[in-house]
Amino acid sequence: MIEIPHSSRRSVLTGGVTTLSAAGLVALLGGSLPAEARQSNRPGQDVQLLNAALALEHEGIAAYQIAAESGLLSADILKVGIAFQSHHKTHRDDLATAIRRLGGQAAASKSTAEYAAALGVSALKTQNDVLKLALGLERGAANAYLGLIPSLEATEFHLLSARIAGDEAFHAAILGNVLNEPIPQTAPIFG
Amino acid sequence: MRVLVLGMGMVIGGALLAGSAAPRGNAARGGDLYRTKCGACHSLDNNRVGPAHRGVVGRRSGTAPGFRYSRALSSSNIVWTPANLDRWLTAPTLMVPGTAMGFRLASPQDRADVIAYLQQNGSAR
Numbered sequence: 014m015i016e017i018p019h020s021s022r023r024s025v026l027t028g029g030v031t032t033l034s035a036a037g038l039v040a041l042l043g044g045s046l047p048a049e050a051r052q053s054n055r056p057g058q059d060v061q062l063l064n065a066a067l068a069l070e071h072e073g074i075a076a077y078q079i080a081a082e083s084g085l086l087s088a089d090i091l092k093v094g095i096a097f098q099s100h101h102k103t104h105r106d107d108l109a110t111a112i113r114r115l116g117g118q119a120a121a122s123k124s125t126a127e128y129a130a131a132l133g134v135s136a137l138k139t140q141n142d143v144l145k146l147a148l149g150l151e152r153g154a155a156n157a158y159l160g161l162i163p164s165l166e167a168t169e170f171h172l173l174s175a176r177i178a179g180d181e182a183f184h185a186a187i188l189g190n191v192l193n194e195p196i197p198q199t200a201p202i203f204g
Numbered sequence: 205m206r207v208l209v210l211g212m213g214m215v216i217g218g219a220l221l222a223g224s225a226a227p228r229g230n231a232a233r234g235g236d237l238y239r240t241k242c243g244a245c246h247s248l249d250n251n252r253v254g255p256a257h258r259g260v261v262g263r264r265s266g267t268a269p270g271f272r273y274s275r276a277l278s279s280s281n282i283v284w285t286p287a288n289l290d291r292w293l294t295a296p297t298l299m300v301p302g303t304a305m306g307f308r309l310a311s312p313q314d315r316a317d318v319i320a321y322l323q324q325n326g327s328a329r
Contacts (some may be wrong), residue, residue, distance in 0.1 A: 058302060
């Protein structure tokens with residue numbers, strides 16, 4: 014059972030249920046809303062940031078879908094792409110669950126055509142082109158999740174962000190290897 | 205001799221500026237950083253997770269055509285000067301609470317380089 018801070022208890026008593034934020038409601042109901050999020054004046058901040066991360070996952074899932082349907086990938090590479098896409102679907106689901114638990118609304122995916130246009134997919138002619146696009150996205154995503162951590166308020170989302178960063182870094186390493194990219198000679202490689 | 209004097213001046217000037225002003229940016233290095241650090245969410249010419257960036261230096265916040273900003277950023281009314289971009293990239297949620305961008309670029313030199321790159325990509329294509 015979570016101890017509700019005095020301030021929100023008072024606001025419940027004086028302001029009534031109508032002024033209770035969705036986050037406060039989750040806390041009252043005994044949901045495992047982290048203390049940092051409850052104490053914040055801005056319960057929406059983590060929701061905003063997690064939704065941007067969710068948008069990133071939607072784009073990643075679409076990118077692998079477009080790649081899979083491009084006819085440019087060999088059977089072996091296609092298998093790798095499908096596995097990576099399934100990881101991104103798990104990230105999507107984990108982020109959406111966290112957003113809803115905070116009382117937020119999980120951002121919906123755009124259309125595949127919109128992602129294709131924004132990613133410049135029409136310029137991809139070979140398997141290597143596809144792999145390079147995927148590598149850029151995965152490397153960027155690993156860095157993005159690491160750079161997001163200090164802005165997230167709740168400790169459990171620090172962990173979520175770090176965990177997803179690890180998966181993206183794994184993807185980037187595999188793709189770099191397939192592309193015969195040299196191993197980075199200096200660390201840290203990400204972040 | 206002239207060169208030497210000039211060089212000394214730059215060293216002294218640099219020392220005086222250190223700690224108060226942002227370091228000088230290297231746009232070429234900034235381009236690499238932009239791709240690896242910002243590239244998951246941004247590109248110069250397309251709205252993605254974040255808004256398109258071409259011409260962002262000097263632009264008013266929340267005004268990239270067709271991008272759906274958070275309420276916090278669209279009502280923030282910031283002009284993206286290099287100094288404001290430096291503050292933003294240091295900690296966007298502290299500058300504009302409620303924004304959807306949380307990514308922080310911790311190194312002052314990295315920030316200066318990325319800002320120099322954005323400045324270089326100022327005009328419409």
